[in-house]
Amino acid sequence: MNPVDIAEPLRSRWSPSVFDAQHQLTDAEITRLLEAAQWAPSSGNRQPWRYVVAVRGSAAHRVLVPHLSRGNSGWVPRASVVFLSVVELGQDGVELSDVLIPTHDVGQASAHLTLQAQAMGLHAHQFGGFDHDAVAAGLGIPDTARVLAGIAVGVRGNPAEVSERDAERDHRERHRRPLTETAFGTWGVPWPGLAPSGRTVAERD
Ligand SMILES: Cc1cc2nc3c(=O)[nH]c(=O)nc-3n(C[C@H](O)[C@H](O)[C@H](O)COP(=O)(O)O)c2cc1C
Secondary structure, eight states, X not given: OOSSSOOTTTTTOOOOSOBOTTOOXXXXXXXXXXXXXXXXXXXXXXXXXXXXXXXXTSHHHHHHGGGBOGGGTTTGGGSSEEEEEEEEOOGGGOOOSOOHHHHHHHHHHHHHHXXXXXXXXXXXXXXXXXXXXXXXXXXXXXXXXXXXXXXXXXXXOOGGGSOHHHHHHTTSOEEOOOGGGTOBSSTTSBOTTOOTTOOOEEOOO
C-alpha cells in the first residue's frame, strides 16, 4: 500500500535499487522521457536544464560508472539509462547571477522525467552520489554549467543478481516528515487547515 490519496503516478512512484541489467529502452522511449522534462515550467521560460543521456554501455556511461560512490556503484550501472542533469548558468552569453531558481527549475524538470518514467511502467531512481567534478571533466561540460544529479531509469530486476545490501534496500520502509513539520501558516507553526490523517510511512506495492 502506498501513502496517501495523491494522483498517479505520484502515488506509486518510488526509487528501486535493483534494475534489470539486460533491459533496454528504445530511442523513442528515451526521447519521450526527455520530452517530459522539456515541457516542465521554468522561470522566464529559460529552460536551464540540460541532460547527458548515458545509455548503459555508451561512452557517457563509461565516463560516469568509475566515478559513482561506493553505495551507488552496484545498482546504478544496471539501469537501462542514466540521465545526468545539468544546470546551464551561462545562457545567451550572460552568466546568470541567480543560481537558486535555475537549479530549482532543473529539479522540477527532473521530477517530470521521473514521473513520466513511472507512467510508462518504468522506474527511476535519482542519485547525487558521484564525483561531480570528475564526471563534468570527463563529459566536457563547460564552466558555465554544473552537473547536479543522475536519474537512473529502467525496469526492476532479479534481486538474486545483486548484492544483499542492494536487494535489501528495496524492502526498506519509506518515511516522510509529517506535514506539520513542513507546511506552515506562520513560519514554524503548522498550517491550521491540515487534515489529521496524513500518513508518514508507506509500504511498497
Ligand atoms: C537529488 C537526489 C539525490 C539522491 N542521491 C541518492 C544517492 O546518491 N544514492 C541513492 O541510493 N539514492 C539517492 N537518492 C534517492 C533518495 O534517497 C530517495 O528518493 C529517498 O530516499 C526517498 O525514497 P523514494 O524515492 O523511494 O520515495 C537521491 C534523490 C535525490 C532527489
